[in-house]
Every structure is written in structure tokens, then in C-alpha cells.
Amino acid sequence: MTVTPRPAPTARGLLYVVLSIGLVGFAGPFVWMVLSAFKPEGELRRVPTTWLPENVTLDNFRTIFTGLDFPTYFTNSVIVAAAVTLGNLALCSMLGYALAKIEFPGRRVLFLLVIGTLMIPSMVTFVPQFVLVAQFGLVNTYPGLVLPILALAGPLGVFLMRQYISELPDELIDSARIDGAGELQIFLRIIVPLAKPALATLTIVTFLGAWNNFLIPLVMAQTEDKYTLPVALALYSVGQNSTKFGLLMAGAVVVVLPVLLIFVVLQRYFVQGIAMTGFK
Amino acid sequence: MVADAIPVRRPVARRVLSLRARRGLVAWGFALPFVALFAAFMAGPVVASLAMSFTDLRGTDLRNPLGVNFVGLDNYVRLFGDEVFVQSLMNTAVFVLGSVPLTIVSALAVALALNRGITRLRTFFRVGYYLPVVTSIVAVAVVWRFLLQPDTGVVNSLLRTVGIAGPHWLDDPLFAMPSIIIMTAWRGMGFMMVVFLAGLQAIPRDVYEAAEIDGASRWAQFRFVTLPMLRPTMLFAVVITSIGQLQFIEEPFVMTRGGPLNKTLSVSMDVYSQFGFGNYGYASAMSYVLFVVIVALTVVWFRLLRPR
């Protein structure tokens, strides 16, 4: 589709070498993390740290999958992350389209509201938000877990979608309007198919945030059957005076796998998607 | 004739008006979920936290928040006399000045390399350079401390081979912040790399071809084709990176706990501590000062990188 001039073959070879050396630095900690998940606790406390495990052990993973109620925590994480992601996709694309392509009163104010919310440090609204959720009677419920995270993820998603959709040609939409198509029809039939790349981008970003969120599930869940994976793993790994690093690393590996899977699957759209972002 | 003309015009006029009105209604319909969510879960907390910043609300007042004292701008005034806060503000400024350019430049460099430079293994490299974004901060900290260890670490060993005695990276008040800057840029680069990769894909080939026909060198092409056309993406990347990095907390927390002697303490860490102490009013005021800084920087970026 787009081809930018390529450097000469030798320069390209050198580039591969440089990139590979750089890759060692970038992937290093991740590799250490995965290797450490297979180490026993004593070895992990060694200073300086080891790389390849001296005594490979599956105990950490065994604890995660059998020692704690993994299915419940995993299911909760999936429910929360999926609900937030799907909700965000719908919400952000609709508002993004409206802000980008529909002239309506209050459009500017709304956009400023979105950007403004993006800039508020999230720590400051944390406690008042919990009190509010408690008053709604949503503590320890799935909506109580999902909606606050959704409120947090919304602004970035709206910004992303608005930037992308505003790049789509007006003619397409105008001619549809002249033909008498309603906005909802235009949105579903024209915008959504064209915005697939941005939607993929949004999926990855939202999923990563919702899946890894620790504080909101920690505070919103009152019984262990509503815990998500990050909360459960923190419960079992971090003690009052010492931490089980092996368990922590194994937990980190388990938690990162779905995220990487989604990244790898969607990344071809992902790239194309943010292409249009920021265009105004 | 006149009698014929008017009926034709009026229905059309009415249709156009109501179309616009209808469109406005639909637009607000599209906006409704976000607005409802915002109104329900953000509006109240934002107003409440802003109000909190004008009171002396503390942990001991949590059961009776409405009974606190209104102290006006007291918290804000106190902030600027608070040595620790002022230090954290300066640290954050230094950090952002270093980290944002470093993150953006390295992300752009890697994106360029993975875009025009190589053809094979693109997915492999993309995933690899993205990994720091998803690696557990604990693992990141262990490996980086391993690298920066004064005696046995890789960095100082390499420096020793060229005759330089490397410093105690994380313990030295002078070198702790640069270490954090590099580490945070390393960590944040992956996300921006993908942003730029996409942005680069969108530049049409004809523009490059035209430039090449005109005899432009590759560096000139970069300067006069790539960079200008990348402007909008650059704006998004810089704004999002700035907003994120102005609130940096994880890296200094895990590597140096804000030390040595508070030289790597960030504003967010100070906010977090103050919330931990139960000084809710003070911590809220601090957060809103940070908000003002974020807004200011965002406005600057929008002015500088406004699309032409």
C-alpha cells in the first residue's frame, strides 16, 4: 500500500543487527520474568539474580491453578475486561463519530469535557467515586466493578475514535445523508466498517487497562468470589513482611498471556488504525 | 405562480430544519452513554474532590465528611511552602523534560527502522519492542537493578572497559533521576512506537517518489516529507505521553522509593503518600495543581503542533 524508500542491502543488514541487539535489551526483563516463574523461592532471592533456573519447578504455576480458586478469578477478570472493552467500543465509537462528523449544538463543549476528563489525575476521584458507588448499592456487584473502569477508559477512547473518524472522507457521509439515511444507519453501515482498524486499537488499549486494573476491583469487591486475577494474585503473593516472588512472577506470566494474544492477533489492524489518529 | 412556489419551498425548509434538529438529537443520542456514565461516575467525584481541596478533610473525618472546615486556598498556599512538594514538582519537571523527548524520539526511530528498514520478522520485532509495556514492574525493577548495580552490573562493567568509573546509579542524587528517565522512556516507548508505525503507514508513496525524483536525500525526505506529514500523529503521541509521564509513579516508587534524599520523588508519589497519610484535602489540592500543569503542557503542545 505505501512503500517508503528502502536503504541499501548492507545498510539493511546492519539495521537487523542493531535491532536485534536492541531487542535483547527490550525483551530482557520479559524473558527474565518468564524464566523466574519456574524458579523456587530461595533461588529468586539470590543476589545477583540468576537467569536460567537452576532448579526448575512448576510449584508456582501449580499453586496458581490449583492452590487458589483460579477459575473464579479468571472468569471475573474475563467478565470485567470483556464488558469494559465491548462497552467502550460502542460508547467511544458512537460519540467519536458524533464529535467528528455531526454538527450539533454543544459539540465543542462536549469535546472539551472529554479532553478535560482525560487530564484529571485518577487518584483524586477514587474515594468519592467509591462512596458514590456504595450509595448506588453497587458495591460487590459486576456493574460496580465494570462501570467505574469504563468511566476511566472512556475519554481516551473517545479522543482516539474522534481523531480517526474525522479523517474519513465527508463525501461518503454527505451523500448518504442526501439519500435520506439516518445517522444511526450511517454509523452502522459506513463508519463502523471503515473504522475497524481504530476499533482494533481501542480494543487492545482498553482490554490491557481493564484486565490489569487492581485498585478498582480491590475496593469494589467485598467477597472473594468477586475478585479478579490481579487482586487474587496480590493476596497470595504479598505478605506483611515478605513477598513470594516466584508466585508473583508466575502470576504476572499468566496475566500477560491473554493481553499478548490479543495484541498479536489484532496488531495488523492496530498499526493501520492509529495511522489516522491525531489527524485534524 | 406565487401560490405554487410557496408550498414547494416551505415543506423543503421545514424538512431541512427538522433534519438538522433531528441530527442534533441523534448526535446527543450517540453522546448519551458517555454523558450518562460521566454524569453518574465522574461528575460527582470531580466536584467532590475539587471541593475537598478547599477543606482540611482528613482520614479521621471519613465518616463525617460534611462536617469538615472550609479553609479556602489554605492547602494551595501551603503546597508552595512545602519543601517536599516543591522538590517533587521540580523533579517532575526535570523528568518530563528528559523523558518525553527521549520516549518520542526513540519510538520514532524504532518505528522508522521497523517500517522502511526491514521486511522480514516485522511482527517478531514489533512484539519484542512492545514487551516492556506489558512486563511486570517487579521484573523490570529486578533486571534494571541488576544492570545498574555499581560493582557487578553490566553498565558499569562496560564503562570500566573504556576506563570510566561508573557511578552508583540509583544511590547517587545526581544520577538517580537520569536512570529513572531512561528506564521510563524504555518502558513507554513500545506504545508510541506502534502509534508512529501507523502514522508512517499513512504517508502516501507518491510524495516520497516525487521527492526522490527531485533529488532529495533520504535525510531530506525525512525532514520535508515524513516529519510534516507525521505532525498530527506526533501531536497525539506527545500529548498522551506527556499526560501519562507527568503522572509518573511506578518507576521511581519501585526503583528508588523517591530517594536518594527525595531526588526522584514525583508529584504523583507525593499525592499517593498524602492520601496514605489521610490528608485528603491537601492531597486533592496537590492533584489539582498537577492537573493545571497537565493542562498547561497540553495547551502548549496543541499550539506548537497545530496542524497547518
Add this chain to the structure above:
Amino acid sequence: MVSGRWRAVVGALTIFAAVGCGRDAGTSGGEGAKPVGEGAATGEITVWAMGTEGEKLGGLAQDFEAANPGAKVNITAIPWDAAHDKISTAIAGRQTPDVSLVGTTYMAEFAKSGALDPTPSVIDGKQFYTGAWDTTVVNGTSYGVPWYVETRLLYYRTDLADKAGVQPPGNWADLTDFAKGMKDKSGAKWGLNLQAGGKGTWQTFMPFAWQAGASITDDAKKFTLDSPEMVKALQYYKSFFDAQVTPSSLLRPGELEQGFVDGSFGAFFSGPWHIGLIKEQGGAALDGKWSVARMPKEANRTSFVGGGDLAVFKDAKNRDTAWKFVQYLSKPEVQVKWYGMVGDLPSVKNAWQDTKLSGDPLLKTFGEQLDDAKSPPAIATWEQVATVIDTHLEQVVKGVATPADAAKAMQSEATSIGTGL
């Protein structure tokens, strides 16, 4: 004979008062405390406990339910990570459980907010170690009971001590010689490890301050950080760094245990959890080569006591059963059983008579130290004051401030922070 016995009673009272000297010898059944109903417990209660305590408490809950048919105990384990946030937000949103494990340093803040129920008079504070009990007393009233305790001792390598020809220290001068001897004559790189700064340094330092006779606050809850005794203690702490018998930068996680095992660290101060860590790291090869010793003496041999308290919330739905469960957990035999389950040291004095504790030489020393161990004052602003102390300790250790200046600065900063009570 009568006069003799009278003198003994007076003597006992004096000793008791002396042990509680300078502290709020607060009582249960204080202001606002309501009685607890008689008979067996009924109904449901929710209990929060962190980490391993949360995971394992179910075992004791079952025993309680067996003894009190009609009672049900629902336990929710919460992570230690952000436990304070969790409880604070629960208080703010009125979503508190009936009972919760609470870190000793948070009791005052929660009590002052009105979230905790005062301890009923049926629970006698004297059954607990004084230092631990004091963590529950805010403004003269007790809120909750100590559940388990930990205190700090000197861990040292006995074989290295023999090689250096030094004995476990009796007083301050001995400790200095001990540390120097370990470093110079036993082949250890560091004679002693003291925390050089950062969060929690006060826990290593305060024992020395208390040993010198200094205190953080006085009876009237006014700060007394700027005293000659405090300066003396700061000077003493600094002397180890000046003599370079202890590292002046922070250790990495795992470095201390590994160093102790391989002999580069001769000694360090810590709590009972290190017993397990050293055994795990050192294995059988290290058996018999290390031990623990009590704090050295200056004016006294005071150590730090921490641990966890149990608190019942004001908004508890079933207050009666909540307190009955707390009483159950304070029974000496239950405390001993709990030690067996998770290794938490009992806060109840009588529990220590059990051979599981008194028969173990290492644990016995911990028990002895508990008789002379203090906790920081139960003030709502403790976390913030602790940070002030940590900051100035780091400055003293790094030579950026003199002990006298640091003490003055700590005093003025602490006073401006206030006690929050």
C-alpha cells in the same frame, strides 16, 4: 506479715505502673464501650483478614462455629497490598465488615474517625503484652485487641562471633565492640546491618531511642523528639555508619538473607519472620551457626513491638458475635493453635507458657523481649510522623545533618503535623 504482704502488693503495683510508665495505661470498657451479651454467639459476622491470616483463619472459624452452633463466620481475605486503602474507603462508604485485622499503626486513625467500637470491659487488657495493648488505646480508650505480635531481636552468626572472640552484646558499648569485632576479625564484610534510610527506618532506630530513655510523645501527647536522649541515640546510630561496620546504602531484596548465610553480614536486627527465611535460604548447613539475642541495654533493653490488632466496627451488623469471636481468638489455647497454623506469635501472655513456644530456644528469646517492647504512640498522624523520622534519619546517616539539628527538625515538623487526635 501484713505489712510485708502490703509492701509486696504496692511493689507489684509500682512495677506494673513502671512498665506502663509514660504510656496511656488505657482501659477496656472506656468511654462509649457497651457490654457484650451472655451466652453463645449467634448469627452471621463478616471478618476481613489480610494475606496468610485471611487464608487460614477459616480453620479457627470452624472451631468457633462448632462451639457456637447458630453462629456463622464469613471470612474475606484481602491483600496486604493497599489494605489501608481498602479499609479507609470501606469506612468512607460505610461498607465495613463486623471485624477486621488492622495493622497496629492504623488503629488510631480509624478509631478517631469513629469507625471502631470501644473494647467492652469483659475483655481484660492485662492479659496482653503492654506494648501490644497500647496500640489499641487512643485517648485513653481501647478499641480492639492485639491479635498477634512481633518484636525485634539481634540475629547473629554464632560461628563468626566465636571466631572474632565476641559475645552477644549486653550494653551499647558491647554492641559497638561486637559489630567492629565481627567486621575486623571474623572475615565478614559487614559487622552489623542497620537500615540506612527509606521507609521503615524508624523501626530499626526507635529501639535505640527508647533504650536511651527518649520517647516520641509524652503523657500529654506532646511530641518530645528534641531531647538529649534522642540526640544521644541518633549519635549512636550514626556511629555505626561512620565506623563503616554497616552499609550506608539500601540493600536489594534478598541481599541481607543471602549475606547472612554466606557470612558477609555478621548480624542484623529483625523480627520472627526471618527465622523461616534464614532456614529456607541457609538450609541444614547453617544449623547451629546462628542465633538471636536481646537488645543491648542503655537505660533499658526496649525493643519494638508490632503485629496485628483485631477491631470491631461501629457499623457492625452483629456486634455481639463479633466481640465473642474476638474473645475466642484471644484464648491462650487458640492463640497457640494459631501459632501452629501460621507462625504468628501470640499477643496473650499466658499462651507463651505452652512448650511449643517456651520450649523453642529462639522463640523463648522473643518471648522474653516482649516483656520490654514498645510501640509508637497511637496517634492518627503516625504514618506521616514516621516519614519525617525516616527522612531525618537518612540525613543523619548520610552526614547531611547533625543529630542535634535532625532532632530539632523532627520535633518542629512533627509538632506542625500534630497528632490528629
